[in-house]
Amino acid sequence: MYEERALRVIDRAKRVHKILKFDKELxxxxxxxxxxxxxxxxxxxxxxxxxxxxxxxxxxxxxxxxxPELNDFELELLKWLKDELISYLESFEGKGEKEEIVKSAVDKLLKDLNVKLEEESYFKILYYIIRDFVYYGxxxxxxxxxxxxxxxxxxxxxxxxxxxxxxxxxxxxxxxxxxxxxxxxxxxxxxxxxxxxxxxxxxxxxxxxxxxxxxxxxxxxxxxxxxxxxxKFRDEPLTPVDLIAWKTFSSEQMAYLWLCIENRKNLIFAGGTASGKTTSMNAVSLFIPRKSKIVTIEDTREVMLPHENWIPLVTREAFGERGKIEMYDLLRAALRQRPEYIIVGEVRGREALTLFQAMATGHTTYSTLHADSVSGAIHRLESPPIEVPRPMLEALNIISVQSQVYIEGKRVRRNVEIAEIVHLDPHTKMLRTSTIFQWDSVKDRHVLVGSSKVLEDIRMHRGWSRSELEEELERRKAILEFMVEHNIRDFRSVSDIIHTYQTNPEKVLRKVS
The missing domain is CATH 3.30.450.380 (Beta-Lactamase)
Structure with missing residues (x-):
């Protein structure tokens, strides 16, 4: 769970402040x-x-x-302590956290040396030893x-x-x-x-x-x-509310994605390096119903979810000639586990064909792709080494494109387009797409520019009238804007509100109104 890593970071900071407790500015x-x-x-x-x-x-x-600056004596003592600690810690029989073990070892060495330091010198030296022995120098x-x-x-x-x-x-x-x-x-x-x-x-x-x-x-x-x-890993993953507050997405776009994800539409986030693809994919994954079975497949663990029914899988390098486990292997294994949602860190090789086969057989899938536009994403999916046959691309419902852009001289991330795969023309074999949202770079706002086939499919499936569909989108938009206005942005609170709405919408709407 994401909480394990976040708590690890928080505990680390607490331990350092507890051991290196000194009031004077150094x-x-x-x-x-x-x-x-x-x-x-x-x-x-x-x-x-x-x-x-x-x-x-x-x-x-x-x-x-x-x-802190060290004087000549402190530098010499620090060097001696480091040299001694390398061998001393191997035989030191202390229990507890690493910081406490190192501190105990330092105290023992100073006692054996019969050196009594001023408090300031002691804490400066202890800081550098913990910094270099416990952390990252x-x-x-x-x-x-x-x-x-x-x-x-x-x-x-x-x-x-x-x-x-x-x-x-x-x-x-x-x-x-x-x-x-x-x-x-x-x-x-x-x-x-x-x-x-x-x-x-x-x-x-x-x-x-x-x-x-x-x-x-x-x-x-x-x-x-x-x-x-x-x-760097964030202490706590970003939420859809964060992305709205930062204007990466509009509340209208997020309400659209919320409804699409809840109704199991397939989605790929495209964009350049550091455009926020994985961050956005992780954030909107909060819209997945709480008890749905999810499998995530990554090279390095990045996706963090609050869902209990979640299996995170990670690739493995070979230890010798055998033992390598690739995304393709994990995806094939995941399909045998009957997941409702499959999240793949990045599409880039032969696993893509299996991923699209999974889409076609009813497994909802999300992934990221390096591409700067909708047409670029489709071209990349069709070209080596991915090579997904064009007819299979119809299983993909939505492509969301992100980019790093400059606003008033400051580099920010923006969703520049959300488009839908409409259909494959049987005569021309052309894949028709429809842009639903477009980013206006002059006004720095997201504009609804097209009608949604995906929402129409959801409306038909749910048995809603068009006015009921509009009302549902407005309700979700209002909930998201309520969280932005009241600064409800932490991972757990946002996911609780989203999942409560899925089971008891009246309760959430009463709170919002």
């Missing part, structure tokens, strides 16, 4: 000439702080991490920053870059020399349960908090040396 920072601080916030108070700085002449922002403050989406290191002695939710791409003041970066990449692979070496220098993995990481080691595949890119 960091300070003065920007270089020409730069000024525009925002600052704590990551691990009072030990690490972020300063966003700006240069008017360069029109550029930077991300600066500030940590110099990278730790960035991993604690909830405003970061991506962290990228592009090689030896090169600045680490981050993608910040408020400032987009930023250069940081962190960089790693060769031995330091190689050691970090090997450590990141180890704590992800993976192996990386010069013989196998590329690894995709998931960190313990759920963040995705791609790593390369040495100069085998990158002239710049070892690299890594981390796509």
């Amino acid at each position: 960091v300070s920072y003065v920007p270089e000439e020409g730069w000024r601080v525009v925002e600052e916030y704590w990551l691990m108070e009072p030990f690490s702080k972020v300063y966003i700085i700006y240069n008017d002449d360069l029109s550029d922002y930077k991300y600066v991490v500030a940590e 110099k990278l730790t403050p960035l991993m604690f920053d909830r405003k970061l989406e991506d962290i990228s290191c592009n090689g030896y002695n090169k600045p680490v870059f981050v993608f910040h939710r408020d400032y987009t791409n930023l250069e940081t003041n962190l960089e790693f020399h060769q031995d330091e970066l190689d050691a970090l990449v090997i450590r990141l692979a180890q704590i992800s349960g993976k192996h990386i070496s010069l013989a196998e220098p590329m690894v995709d993995a998931a960190l313990p908090d759920g963040s995705r990481i791609q790593m390369t080691l040495g100069r085998e595949v990158s002239d710049h040396g070892s690299t890594f890119t981390i796509r």
Whole structure:
């Protein structure tokens, strides 16, 4: 469940604050000439702080991490403690969380050395030891920053870059020399349960908090040396309400998707890299009825659902010549489990044919696809290596296209089009599509531009009149707007309201009205 990962992140922060409990501020920072601080916030108070700085002449922002400065004695003692801890921890018989074990070991070593430190020196040294032994070394403050989406290191002695939710791409003041970066990449692979070496220098993995990481080691595949890119896991997945509040979708679009998903229509989210495809797919999956049987299939766990009747499946690399489990294998296995909904992280290979066969046999499926338009998505599905026969594409009901765009100089995500697959012309063999919603880039709003065949199918199936269909859409739109207006955005509360509406609509409507 998503709560396990979220609680892991929250517990980690609580443990750090409990052990490193010190009231005096330990960091300070003065920007270089020409730069000024525009925002600052704590990551691990009072030990690490972020300063966003700006240069008017360069029109550029930077991300600066500030940590406590150590004097010569503290540096020497820190080095000695680290050297001793490497062998000491192997035989240390402590129980509890890693932070507590490391703290106990440090206290024992200091006692054996008969060193009594000032409180400030003690906590500064303990911070660096816990940072390096328990977490991610110099990278730790960035991993604690909830405003970061991506962290990228592009090689030896090169600045680490981050993608910040408020400032987009930023250069940081962190960089790693060769031995330091190689050691970090090997450590990141180890704590992800993976192996990386010069013989196998590329690894995709998931960190313990759920963040995705791609790593390369040495100069085998990158002239710049070892690299890594981390796509950070959110403490709590986004909801449809978040996407409406951020104007990624309109409430009218979400009401449409809610009705379509509840009535088991097939959907693919298309878009470029980092356009928010998986985020949107995860968010609208909250519309799946609570007790429906769901199977998710991914390379790395990203989809997080509140549903109890959910089987998450993940691919596996081979351990030697045998043992590799691909999406195709998992999808075939999933079909034997009689799921009502199948969610596939990304369509990109031979599993696509099986996925569309599943659609045609009544399994509702959702997935993502790298494509920038509806026509591009269809072309990609028909072309190698996916190669879905055109007649089978009729089983797909909806294509939702997302993109990163600029609004008033700020990069944001927008759904640019929702289209439906109407039918395959038997004479021309052309696949006809119909755009239902289009994004107006000038006014930054989503416009209803076409009539929906999918909604008409739902109306016929449910035995509604056209006015009843319109009323149902308006009710769902009103519920979504109510949650936006009252800032009801947390994952559990939103899913509870959605699922309560499915079983007891009057109860929710009374609350909204």
